[in-house]
Amino acid sequence: MILKNLLLRLPKGGAEQQAIAAGEIDAIIDHSSSNVILLPAARRALRQVAKNEASNKAAIANSLLAGLPHADYRRLLPDLELLTLRFGEVLHEPGVPIRYVYFPMGCLISLLATAEGDQALEVGLVGYEGMVGISLVLGVDVSSVRTMVQATGPAMRMDAARFHQAFRQSPPLRCELYRYAYAKLALARRTVVCNHFHAIEARLARWLLMTSDRLLSKEFLLTQAFLAEIFGARRATVNEAASALQQRKLITYKHGKIRILDRKGLEAASCPCYTKIERSGKREGRRETSPQKEKTA
Numbered sequence: 001m002i003l004k005n006l007l008l009r010l011p012k013g014g015a016e017q018q019a020i021a022a023g024e025i026d027a028i029i030d031h032s033s034s035n036v037i038l039l040p041a042a043r044r045a046l047r048q049v050a051k052n053e054a055s056n057k058a059a060i061a062n063s064l065l066a067g068l069p070h071a072d073y074r075r076l077l078p079d080l081e082l083l084t085l086r087f088g089e090v091l092h093e094p095g096v097p098i099r100y101v102y103f104p105m106g107c108l109i110s111l112l113a114t115a116e117g118d119q120a121l122e123v124g125l126v127g128y129e130g131m132v133g134i135s136l137v138l139g140v141d142v143s144s145v146r147t148m149v150q151a152t153g154p155a156m157r158m159d160a161a162r163f164h165q166a167f168r169q170s171p172p173l174r175c176e177l178y179r180y181a182y183a184k185l186a187l188a189r190r191t192v193v194c195n196h197f198h199a200i201e202a203r204l205a206r207w208l209l210m211t212s213d214r215l216l217s218k219e220f221l222l223t224q225a226f227l228a229e230i231f232g233a234r235r236a237t238v239n240e241a242a243s244a245l246q247q248r249k250l251i252t253y254k255h256g257k258i259r260i261l262d263r264k265g266l267e268a269a270s271c272p273c274y275t276k277i278e279r280s281g282k283r284e285g286r287r288e289t290s291p292q293k294e295k296t297a
Helices: 003-007 017-019 040-060 070-079 134-138 160-169 169-197 200-215 224-231 235-247 263-269 275-283
Strands: 027-030 035-038 080-083 091-093 100-104 108-114 121-125 146-151 154-159 219-220 249-255 258-259
Touching: 027 108, 040 275, 070 154, 070 160, 080 258, 100 108, 100 160, 108 200, 121 146, 121 200, 121 224, 134 169, 146 200, 154 160, 169 275, 200 219, 200 224, 200 235, 200 258, 200 263, 200 275, 224 235, 235 249, 235 275, 263 275
Parallel strands: none
Antiparallel strands: 027 035, 080 154, 091 146, 100 154, 108 121, 108 146, 219 258, 249 258
C-alpha cells in the first residue's frame, strides 16, 4: 500500500516511472518517513540470493557433493532443493519409478529389502556420505529397495530427469557415484553375511556404530519396533541385545533414545563386519575430505 501511494506521487510518464518500468530502479526512498522500499523485482532477487546461499551451505554438508570440483558442484546447485526429511517417510518403493534422488546431510535413511507380507530387512544405510537413488547411476529407473527415513534431518533433493542430465554432463560426478555404487554393493553383500552368521548383540553394536558415523552424533532416537523390523528379529530379542550392551556401560537406551558411552568398547563388542565395511568404504569410495566435527544431540 505504501509503495502504491509513493508511485502515485510520481509524474505520469515521467523519467522515474519509465526507469521503474524498465527495471532500472531497485528501491524508492521515502524522505518523509526515511524508509527505503524495495520494488518487487528486487525483493524476488534477494530471496533467490538467500535461497542459493542456503543451498550452497547445505550441499557442502554432503560428502559426495563436497567432493566435486567447484565448477561441477555449482552447476548442480540450481536443481538442488533443500528440504527436511521426517522419520518414517518412505522415499522409494521396489519396482516403482524413481522421481527424485536425495543427498542426505543431517538425516539417516535405511535401505530395506522387502518380502511377502510387507516384511522388510535392512540391507544398507545412507547418511551424509552418500546418495539415495543409486540405481539411476546404473541405468535403472526403478528402485530395488524401499528407502525409509530413519532419523529426521535435512537433505538435498534433485529431480530424476535433471539428475540424468547432470550425470551425463559431469565426468567427476560419474566417477564419484560409480565408486559410491560399488561401496553400497559391497555393503549389501557384507550385510547379508553378517545377518546370517553373527549374533544379534554383535550385529546391533555394528549397526549403532554405523548409524553414529552417518549422523555424526553419539545420540539418536530409535524404537525397539523399528530395530526389530530392520534386523528381522523379535522385539524381545532386540531388547535383550540392547540391555546387554547397556549393562556393559557401552550405551544408554531409554524411551527410544540411544547414546553411545564407550565407542572403543562398542567397537570391541561389534562383529568384524564393522571394520571391514568401514575400510572397504574408505578404500573404494570417494577421496577423503577434511574431517567434520561430531555433532552433539
